[in-house]
Amino acid sequence: MAITSPSTPPRSSSVAVVTPSTPPSTASKAIPKEKPKEVSGSKPKEVSKETISKEAATANKVPTIGTNEISTAYITPPASPSPPARTLPRLQSVTSEVQLQSITIQEPKYLSVKTIADKLKIEKWLCGAQGGRGSCRWEINNTEKEPHKRDKIESLIKDLSLADTSSTAFDPALEELAKSYSCHLHHSGTTLEHKLTEWRDKLIPPTRIQGRVRAALWKPSVKCLVCDERIGGQRVQNCQMTSNLVLEHSGNIEYCTYLLRVWDANSRCDLHSGRKDEARIIRLVAMIQAIATTTFSSSIDENPDMSKPIQSFWLSAQLTNSFKSSKWDDPNGETDPLKILKSTVKAPLIGENLKKGFVYIYKVDGNPGRFKIGYTANLEARRKKWEFHCNRKCSMLYHKEVPNAKRVEALCHSDLHENRVQVYCDGCITNHNEWFEVSLDEAKATLDKWATWMIKSNPYDTRGLKSGNEFLKDATVLDDMEAFKKDPMAKCQ
Ligand SMILES: [Zn+2]
Ligand SMILES: [Zn+2]
Ligand SMILES: [Zn+2]
Numbered sequence: 011m012a013i014t015s016p017s018t019p020p021r022s023s024s025v026a027v028v029t030p031s032t033p034p035s036t037a038s039k040a041i042p043k044e045k046p047k048e049v050s051g052s053k054p055k056e057v058s059k060e061t062i063s064k065e066a067a068t069a070n071k072v073p074t075i076g077t078n079e080i081s082t083a084y085i086t087p088p089a090s091p092s093p094p095a096r097t098l099p100r101l102q103s104v105t106s107e108v109q110l111q112s113i114t115i116q117e118p119k120y121l122s123v124k125t126i127a128d129k130l131k132i133e134k135w136l137c138g139a140q141g142g143r144g145s146c147r148w149e150i151n152n153t154e155k156e157p158h159k160r161d162k163i164e165s166l167i168k169d170l171s172l173a174d175t176s177s178t179a180f181d182p183a184l185e186e187l188a189k190s191y192s193c194h195l196h197h198s199g200t201t202l203e204h205k206l207t208e209w210r211d212k213l214i215p216p217t218r219i220q221g222r223v224r225a226a227l228w229k230p231s232v233k234c235l236v237c238d239e240r241i242g243g244q245r246v247q248n249c250q251m252t253s254n255l256v257l258e259h260s261g262n263i264e265y266c267t268y269l270l271r272v273w274d275a276n277s278r279c280d281l282h283s284g285r286k287d288e289a290r291i292i293r294l295v296a297m298i299q300a301i302a303t304t305t306f307s308s309s310i311d312e313n314p315d316m317s318k319p320i321q322s323f324w325l326s327a328q329l330t331n332s333f334k335s336s337k338w339d340d341p342n343g344e345t346d347p348l349k350i351l352k353s354t355v356k357a358p359l360i361g362e363n364l365k366k367g368f369v370y371i372y373k374v375d376g377n378p379g380r381f382k383i384g385y386t387a388n389l390e391a392r393r394k395k396w397e398f399h400c401n402r403k404c405s406m407l408y409h410k411e412v413p414n415a416k417r418v419e420a421l422c423h424s425d426l427h428e429n430r431v432q433v434y435c436d437g438c439i440t441n442h443n444e445w446f447e448v449s450l451d452e453a454k455a456t457l458d459k460w461a462t463w464m465i466k467s468n469p470y471d472t473r474g475l476k477s478g479n480e481f482l483k484d485a486t487v488l489d490d491m492e493a494f495k496k497d498p499m500a501k502c503q
C-alpha cells in the first residue's frame with residue numbers, strides 16, 4: 011500500500027493568531043529609537059504540538075488522504091458541517107501507546123455549501139470589504155465582462171466545500187472565492203487580506219480568547235479609540251507594528267504591558283492621546299497571559315528596554331516604499347477604452363459635477379512614473395489631508411482651475427484608462443484608484459486637453475430645464491470617438 015506522510019501539518023487556529031495579518035513591509039519605515047532585539051524578521055515558533063504530531067505521523071507512517079484505500083472514503087464530502095468521527099485504522103507499525111497518543115490526526119472536515127453561504131452572507135451579494143470607512147456596499151452582479159459572475163461564485167463555493175478545512179487546498183480555495191466576491195476596488199491587496207482573515211475566522215472560528223485578543227489588537231482602524239477622528243497613517247502603522255511586537259513578546263508580560271501602553275497611546279487622535287485606558291490594558295494583558303503559555307512562544311533571554319516614554323516609542327517617519335499595485339478594471343466591466351471615454355463624455359452633469367474646482371497632478375516619494383490625477387475645491391487642504399491619512403510626502407506637480415472640475419477629472423481618468431492602476435496604501439489601509447502609470451508630460455497634456463475643451467467650448471447646458479442638470483450640446487462629437495479623443499477642440503474651430 012502507498013504510504014505518505016502528511017504534506018503539511020494540520021492547520022491550527024493558533025498559527026493564524028501569531029501570523030500578523032498586515033504585510034511586514036509596514037514595519038520597514040518607522041524605527042523604534044532603540045531597536046528591541048526582535049523588531050523584525052523573527053517569527054514566533056510553530057506550536058510544538060504540531061511538530062510532534064508531524065514527526066510522529068512520519069515515524070509511524072500513518073496513511074493520509076491521498077492513499078488508495080482511505081481516499082475513497084472522502085471522495086464525496088458529507089453535506090453536514092461536522093461529519094461523524096471516523097476511526098482511523100490502527101496500523102501494525104505503531105509500536106507504543108505513548109507514540110499513538112501523540113499522534114493527532116485531524117479528521118478531514120468539510121463545510122457544506124449552505125454553511126459557507128450562510129456564514130459569509132453570500133446571498134446579500136455585497137462586497138463587504140472592511141475599509142477605513144466601514145463595509146463596502148458594492149453589489150456583486152453579472153457584468154458584460156463577466157456575464158456569469160454569480161454562477162462562478164456559486165461554483166467556487168462548491169469548490170471550497172470540497173476542500174478539507176485543515177488541508178492546504180482550503181486557503182487557496184477561500185482566496186479564489188474572496189477575490190471573485192469582491193468589487194473592483196477590493197479584489198486584491200491589503201483589503202483582500204483583511205477579508206480573508208475575517209472569512210477564515212467566520213468559517214473556522216478561533217478559540218474565544220484568541221479571537222478576543224486578535225479582535226482587540228488586529229482590527230485595522232484609522233479612527234481614534236474614543237472619537238471618530240482619523241488618527242493618521244503614522245499612528246495606524248505604529249499600532250500595527252506594536253501589535254506585532256506584542257504577539258512576538260507575549261511570554262514577557264511586563265514588556266507586553268509596556269507595549270500595550272504604546273499601542274493604546276497610538277490608537278488615539280491628538281485630542282485624546284493624553285488619556286489612557288489602563289483597565290483596557292489590564293484586560294488585554296490578562297487575555298494574553300492566559301494564552302501565552304499554550305499558544306505563543308516566549309523568549310526567556312530577552313531583556314527589552316522599557317525606559318522610553320510611551321509617546322515616543324516609535325519615531326515618526328513617512329513611508330517611501332513603492333506601492334503594491336494592480337491594473338484598474340472598469341467597474342462596469344467595460345474593456346474598450348473608447349467606449350469608456352464615450353460614456354463619460356455623454357453622461358449628464360449632475361450635482362458635484364457642476365461645481366468648479368481644481369484638477370491636479372501629484373506624486374509621492376518612492377513611486378517614480380506614478381501620478382495621482384484628481385480634483386478638489388482646496389488644493390492645499392487636500393494635499394495635507396492626504397499626507398496625514400497616508401503618511402507619505404506628497405508633492406503637487408500641476409494644477410488648473412476649471413468649471414465642472416469633477417467631470418474634467420473623469421474625462422482624464424477615462425482618457426488614460428489603459429494607464430490606470432489601483433495602489434494599496436498601508437497608511438490608511440485602503441486602496442487608492444486614481445493613480446496612473448504614465449509620463450508626467452502625457453498626464454499634463456491630457457489634463458490640459460480636457461480642461462481646454464471644458465473652458466473654451468462650454469460643451470454642456472441645461473437645455474432650459476429647471477433641474478439645473480446639464481447635458482451634452484452636440485452629440486455628434488461622439489460619432490468618431492477616436493478623432494474626438496485625439497483633439498476634442500477640432501470640431502469647435
Ligand atoms: Zn468593495
Ligand atoms: Zn479622539
Ligand atoms: Zn477624484
Ligand SMILES: [Zn+2]
Pocket residue numbers: 399400435436437438439440442
Ligand atoms: Zn492612503
